[in-house]
Amino acid sequence: MSAASYAQIPPGTQIVIGRAARRRRVLERTICSVFEGWSYEEIIPPIFDYYDVFVKGMGTGPEEQIYRFIDREGNILALRPEFTSLVAKTVATRLASSPKPIRLYYSGEVLRFEKPKGGRQREFAQIGIEHYGASGKTADVEILLIAVETFQRLGIQAFQINLGSVDFFGGIVDRMELPADRIAELKDVLNVKDRSGLEALLERLPLGDRRKKILRAVPHLTGGKAVIAEARELVRNPRSVEALDHLEEIYSIFQRLDLAQHLTIDLGEIRGFDYYSGILFRAYVRDLGFEVASGGRYDGLSGAFGEDLPAVGFSFSVDRLEQIVTPEIAEVEAASIDVDDGFDEALQLRRSGKAVRLCL
Amino acid sequence: MLVIALCKGRFLEPSLDLLMQAGIRFPEDLASSRKLIFNSDDQRFRAVLVKPADVPTYVEYGAADAGIAGRDVVLESGADVLQPLDLKFGYCKIAVAGINGQAEEKPRVSEVEQNCDPHPARLQMTRPLPEGERDSKPTIRVATKYPHITMDYYNARGIPVEIIPLSGSIELAPLIGLADRIVDLVETGRTLKDNGLEIVEVITDSSARLLINRAGYQTKRDEVLRLIQALEKVIR
Numbered sequence: 001m002s003a004a005s006y007a008q009i010p011p012g013t014q015i016v017i018g019r020a021a022r023r024r025r026v027l028e029r030t031i032c033s034v035f036e037g038w039s040y041e042e043i044i045p046p047i048f049d050y051y052d053v054f055v056k057g058m059g060t061g062p063e064e065q066i067y068r069f070i071d072r073e074g075n076i077l078a079l080r081p082e083f084t085s086l087v088a089k090t091v092a093t094r095l096a097s098s099p100k101p102i103r104l105y106y107s108g109e110v111l112r113f114e115k116p117k118g119g120r121q122r123e124f125a126q127i128g129i130e131h132y133g134a135s136g137k138t139a140d141v142e143i144l145l146i147a148v149e150t151f152q153r154l155g156i157q158a159f160q161i162n163l164g165s166v167d168f169f170g171g172i173v174d175r176m177e178l179p180a181d182r183i184a185e186l187k188d189v190l191n192v193k194d195r196s197g198l199e200a201l202l203e204r205l206p207l208g209d210r211r212k213k214i215l216r217a218v219p220h221l222t223g224g225k226a227v228i229a230e231a232r233e234l235v236r237n238p239r240s241v242e243a244l245d246h247l248e249e250i251y252s253i254f255q256r257l258d259l260a261q262h263l264t265i266d267l268g269e270i271r272g273f274d275y276y277s278g279i280l281f282r283a284y285v286r287d288l289g290f291e292v293a294s295g296g297r298y299d300g301l302s303g304a305f306g307e308d309l310p311a312v313g314f315s316f317s318v319d320r321l322e323q324i325v326t327p328e329i330a331e332v333e334a335a336s337i338d339v340d341d342g343f344d345e346a347l348q349l350r351r352s353g354k355a356v357r358l359c360l
Numbered sequence: 361m362l363v364i365a366l367c368k369g370r371f372l373e374p375s376l377d378l379l380m381q382a383g384i385r386f387p388e389d390l391a392s393s394r395k396l397i398f399n400s401d402d403q404r405f406r407a408v409l410v411k412p413a414d415v416p417t418y419v420e421y422g423a424a425d426a427g428i429a430g431r432d433v434v435l436e437s438g439a440d441v442l443q444p445l446d447l448k449f450g451y452c453k454i455a456v457a458g459i460n461g462q463a464e465e466k467p468r469v470s471e472v473e474q475n476c477d478p479h480p481a482r483l484q485m486t487r488p489l490p491e492g493e494r495d496s497k498p499t500i501r502v503a504t505k506y507p508h509i510t511m512d513y514y515n516a517r518g519i520p521v522e523i524i525p526l527s528g529s530i531e532l533a534p535l536i537g538l539a540d541r542i543v544d545l546v547e548t549g550r551t552l553k554d555n556g557l558e559i560v561e562v563i564t565d566s567s568a569r570l571l572i573n574r575a576g577y578q579t580k581r582d583e584v585l586r587l588i589q590a591l592e593k594v595i596r
Contacts, residue, residue: 115438118421160578193572196446219444222581264578284575289422291575 012122019329026327028107031127031316034150035105040129043104045086051076056304057085057275065112079111084313087130092305100133118290120319128315135299135310137249140279143312147283147293148259154325158286161262164269165247166276171239172214176207187270193219221267225251231267275301285324292320362405362583365424367412371568374449375428382590416441416571425576426587432545432566436506442577444588445570448595452547454509456560459534503533504543513563531555
């Protein structure tokens, strides 16, 4: 690289300096203190691990976003594209004999080779929690409440948590016995709520009218508790029905806690990493075009690393939060010290905890 | 107030017509004015006028809550946006075309269209290549305004291509030896015919779509759903 191009930084990286860096640390600290308040302990995983760890965790598709490299022994390593796989691996191995549940939080940068978008570069900061060892609604509600408190503590009032379940749609397609590429096509059109695309696809699928009716309804099953009742009219398979029962219980708890205004049931939401297995949610803030947090349940994930434990968690995108919250940073008064008189005065002030700025 | 991104150009008039039928009226001088931002008469909507290819970007970033753009533009942009409605105007095809008779044993266009799924959900179709394309050169040079769609189409078939990005008069490229094929919008097929070109294969159909920002769909759901329902009622 020639000296002239040192000014350039690789696309997708960024440098945070001074006040912006202090703001970021305050933001992170605020969020971590919420997690700590719910008895989560920090885990600091390595910035790289074996490539296989992430492929196992993220499944096929996102793997092309992983930055890979080969070490001197020929192992394929990868810069972490997310934390969940790393935590799952740690829980399933090093923490296998720890008492359950295990509550962990993380904060740090992840790297993905994708188009920088919505204030998120290729290197971006994630901060999130993982709850291991408890299935059922209590743990689900716990993490949702932590997400709610995080928004509140950041002073964000207009936020929406969209809650769905992979089991609702999963139960529907299980019964249809479609080949994998057809399911992928179906997910593609449902994913963008493309009605005409869905109609064209339904014409070609060997499905009965009742099933087609269900699929037509799926993209629009978004809203309050009424959506659950509406969905009950459509499905009979046990997997979908259980998912609805589960969502209804969670919604009722939110109603009782007077937080239901922040919760939207969204059964049409079917995106996400392959590892999700139960509830799935994304959080949005008014006037920001991208989600700021996402999470869900991934019971099978730690099993892939040798210890089968139910798990649920979420992560916030720090870079996107920074677009909507500007944390207050305290200005520290530093005494200007003339060094011509020697360093004694500066040292004295430092020993008494005062800030100094040496005049050169 | 919902912000709607509209394309300048041939989509503008039908877009405004449709919105008017749905009860959303913008000032009369919108099309002729040089202003780029207009509020609807009832102040419930704001239209922003942008280049067609930029509509998905405005919507994806949430700078506009909704937008109207061709499916071709959305596919090419790769933008992650909701596409709830086919607005049923601006029909055209995205097609591979070449010089008349140069694709040997090429199946007739009608046969190709019969085999072609009009609304493929994804572009990675695994249908075999048309007969005439099989023995073509090791690397085909393709001129196009749609480099991403073109790349996806040829990648799915394992054909190495060199993409030559152009921004207009694509039909010219094969005529003067710049490219072997073009991938372009075909409305009536007239331009192709006049230039001695013919369709080799239709990649996909396109028409105007309503685009909605994912976050806005959730955080402004009532307003967004009202817009979708109002438009749905007046689509032909």
